[in-house]
Amino acid sequence: MQVHCELCGKNEEYAFSRWRCDCGGAWVLYPSQPLSADVINREIKSIWRYDAFFPQEIKKIQGSLGAGFTPLLHSTIHNRDVQLKLDYLMPTGSFKDRGVELMMNTLAAGDVKQVVEDSSGNAGASVAAYAARLGMKATIFTPAHASPVKLSQIATYGADIRTIPGARSNANQAALEAVNAGAIYASHAYSPVYLLGQQTAAWEVWEQNNYQIPDWVIVPVGQGGNLLGYYEGFQALQKAGLGEKIPRLIAVQPERLAPVCDAFEQRWKEWPGLSAPEKGSIAEGLAITNPVRWEHVVHAIKESDGICVKVAEEEILPAQRLLAELGFFVEPTSAVVIAVFGKILKIIERNESVIISLTGNGLKSSPITLQ
Ligand SMILES: [Zn+2]
Structure with a gap:
């Protein structure tokens, strides 16, 4: 699938290991065809009702938890x-489950077995849940001061949780060190x-x-x-x-x-x-x-x-x-x-x-x- 850099405008074929553009910009992915009410799959009450607009590589559901179609x-x-x-x-x-359900299904379809993410809590809980659903391993870096309820939620899904002292950005830094060492970055930010x-x-x-x-x-x-x-x-x-x-x-x-x-x-x-x-x-x-x-x-x-x-x-x-x-x-x-x-x-x-x-x-x- 082709992605587009939101900073420099470069287009390239998306690879999970290239989590951002060389210029530092984040990638954008556009719907695979113009939106149309006719091809919405109305029987599906989740984000997958719009699968006609997802790239071919991610149309097949590996494992849903039913994100989307909220009241x-x-x-x-x-x-x-x-x-x-x-x-x-x-x-x-x-x-966050909207985006994470699609992101984690894409990674699973690409045979990724292990991911890292950094989060103040909610994105980490979401990635941990989808990793559990899809049979993947997740390591979540969070600030040590994150809500104990969110930390407990992440741990209960079975993710490896790393609490990092100090500011939220320290958790991001720790995740990037793991990514630089070869881990796949399941980043809600990027x-x-x-x-x-x-x-x-x-x-x-x-x-x-x-x-x-x-x-x-x-x-x-x-x-x-x-x-x-x-x-x-x-x-x-x-x-x-x-x-x-x-x-x-x-x-x-x-x-x-x-x-x-x-x-x-x-x-x-x-x-x-x-x-x-x-x-x-x-x-x-x-x-x-x-x-x-x-x-x-x-x-x-x-x-x-x-x-x-x-x-x-x-x-x-x-x-x-x-x-x-x-x-x-x-x-x-x-x-x-x-x-x-x-x-x-x-x-x-x-x-x-x-x-x-x-x-x-x-x-x-x-x-x-x-x-
Ligand atoms: Zn760029």
């Missing part, structure tokens, strides 16, 4: 009608197949929203895979003539670590060396100092006429509670979108449609965060 439900928040995309209702409790899997969120929203493109989509941003999945997925719909626009994207980051918002607002040309803040965020999944695809994410926000909004720490738990009181239990990382929604009502017209992505199950957060 899109109406609710009223701050006296506004919104639609909640319940991606926390995935096999491992986070939105994998083009993962990103293609994330596009299914946009395609589902389009189907569930009566084939209409919503006006706004609100997502938390760490590495930015969820936001890019929506952006690329809606772009693919627009290119196929199935939507007249792409939704305006609202990216949300914690105030303590909001590099994408800063890059967007200050028009960064280069990535500065950032260190982790002294105090981490309760939105632990968003504490990323070096998002791999940051230029692509900033471009997506800009091209969609979107915005990036920062959330203060003290706004996050009340937002989690507000949502729980409506019956939706998500982790703090996911609740940031609700904290933001209350602050941006002025820019959203009452008749505009709003999709809010709920990304991680509340059962994944440490009990201490719930007090």
Whole structure:
């Protein structure tokens, strides 16, 4: 399958060992044919209903856990009608299963038996689950301060778990050392197949929203895979003539670590060396100092006429509670979108449609965060 470098534009045949381009850019994989409602396999209630748009090499399912096709439900928040995309209702409790199910199936189809990944928790749990499902071995590097519930989840799937002291970037460094020594990198940050899997969120929203493109989509941003999945997925719909626009994207980051918002607002040309803040965020999944695809994410926000909004720490738990009181239990990382929604009502017209992505199950957060 042909992949495209998002930085230098180079195209090449994808090889698992070439996890990024020589220029350092991440690869992008486009749908294998223009989107069309006619070839969606409606009997399948998972990401595989879109297998006509996956490259030939990954059309055959090696082992599914049923990722995708999550509910899109109406609710009223701050006296506004919104639609909640319940991606926390995935096999491992986070939105990452969309991309990871496709990525791990591709690796299994290529006869890969062993992978490494680094993660603050959710991607690691997802890779560990799919490794178990597909009979592969996974080594997951996580920060030592990751949620104990997520660490326990990863360990229970049978993955080899390595907790690395210090910042999230230390876990990334440790994984890269293993990759440089020859391990296959099942990276949610870099994998083009993962990103293609994330596009299914946009395609589902389009189907569930009566084939209409919503006006706004609100997502938390760490590495930015969820936001890019929506952006690329809606772009693919627009290119196929199935939507007249792409939704305006609202990216949300914690105030303590909001590099994408800063890059967007200050028009960064280069990535500065950032260190982790002294105090981490309760939105632990968003504490990323070096998002791999940051230029692509900033471009997506800009091209969609979107915005990036920062959330203060003290706004996050009340937002989690507000949502729980409506019956939706998500982790703090996911609740940031609700904290933001209350602050941006002025820019959203009452008749505009709003999709809010709920990304991680509340059962994944440490009990201490719930007090
Ligand atoms: Zn390149």
